[in-house]
Amino acid sequence: MLKADNLMKDLERQAAGTLRALLEQVPAIKLLDIGHEALAPDHGVDIVAHVEVYGRRQALVCEVKSSGQPRHVRLALLHLRDIVANQAKDAAPVFIAPYLSPEAQALCREHDVGYLDLEGNARLAFGSVFIEREVASKPGVERRELRSIFKPKAAQVLRVMLRDPQRTWRVTELAEAAGVSLGHVSNVRVSLLGREWAQVSDAGLYLSEPDALLDEWRDAYEPPVGQRISFYTTLHGRSFEEAARRVMSSKRETVLLAMASFSAAHWLAPYGRTGTQYFYADDAGLEQLRSSLKLSSASKGENVTVTLLKDLGVFRDTVEPAPGATCTSPVQTYLDLAAAGERGREAADHLRQERLKWQK
Incomplete structure (x- = not known):
């Protein structure tokens, strides 16, 4: 637990540094201070930045998460919107993670929340300020995670599910149909749900976004060895x-x-x-x-x-x-x-x- 806490604190420091560097690139923005500030007990905000733009003060309330997968992003965005609505009505919400995929970025835009990742993707809109930046790179961890989803055993599971994306599957029957272990199916299940490519109903797991899955597989594809x-x-x-x-x-x-x-x-x-x-x-x-x-x-x-x-x-x-x-x-x-x-x-x-x- 202590190690996890330290890693999170390191991530928050990186996030604060990245946010500071982005804001300082805009001449119209005067950064007054940036750090951890309590809005209320158990508020859940990790960073608060105070800026001044043409004499007008603005606060940015930021939540930092170690995962930028859509499922985690969605929960964080709802939490941020709740904070702004109930505790910091004049503040601009910002979500920060190590990496945000195009799908995660779209979620932020949908919820009218600014975003920033440590790769350099950013979109902040407050007052008269609008900053948007997009980079093509993906961090090594993200590339490795994607490759692991499409390794041969996991690919057997995906091919079975893509035959009929709307079909629901229990873990045991999916493992049998794909000819892999229950552990392999469980790992694929976690990855699919985390990226919101799949959902779970009372009847089991099914693909809710087969096209998004196939697009990512195509882009990360490595021919069979x-x-x-x-x-x-x-x-x-x-x-x-x-x-x-x-x-x-x-x-x-x-x-x-x-x-x-x-x-x-x-x-x-x-x-x-x-x-x-x-x-x-x-x-x-x-x-x-x-x-x-x-x-x-x-x-x-x-x-x-x-x-x-x-x-x-x-x-x-x-x-x-x-x-x-x-x-x-x-x-x-x-x-x-x-x-x-x-x-x-x-x-x-x-x-x-x-x-x-x-x-x-």
Whole structure:
């Protein structure tokens, strides 16, 4: 507890310093004092700054939190608004955290509360003063937390939920459907609720903001880890499609194999052909592809790319839009396309319009 208190005090000192630096950049603002000041017992305000603008005094009451996740932000904003309404009617409320995502910033604007984070994002409006600043960077902790949400085991949970975002899930049934432990589901649940991408009803957990989740996943996406091998085949067009569908139709249950990226998109939401065919496979799947598609090693001129996946969770969520055309799921295909350059992003946008539109 003492360590947590000390960390919070350090954060408040950083917040006060960041606020001071921001205010001092505006010539019209004269900073009179900044520090901790009691408005009333148990008021919950961490910092109060007194400023003067063209002879008019103004107080800024600031609440500092160690988390800028929307769920925590919403509670803090309501508390700040209550303080201003009942204890400091002429004060301007300000929320401060280490980092505020665009969603958290939008919440502050919605509640008419100023905000500031230690990365440099800020929006203060009081009297005749308006300050707004936006930076593109995210702190390392935030990037690590986001990456952890989309690690392979967590991704299995997300892909299951994104099949039908409005479906409700109990932790045990979601763990079974995703093939992961209860602990993995619980961690994902906490992250989703903290970012307000999910809500809990009497029936269980469901995705309330699937588009926001998918946007963040796309931006933080790292392709599945695996050995990427290039080949050349003399098969083209319909002959290639027929051979690929035959091999996937005839493969044993223990063989893992699926079309991926542009090849999967061709069956899910056709947008435009590409000169290269893409597959995910395990070792047995690769051998079947090699013989059935007449693949030969190629140092140049390759037209088939097979990725031997280290983690096989992607295969739990494959779809078959046509007999034998086993493809990665629409979500996985979308993510792979979005990471495949400008042409891939266009195909990804088309796929999303066709296959990933959800009712709210």
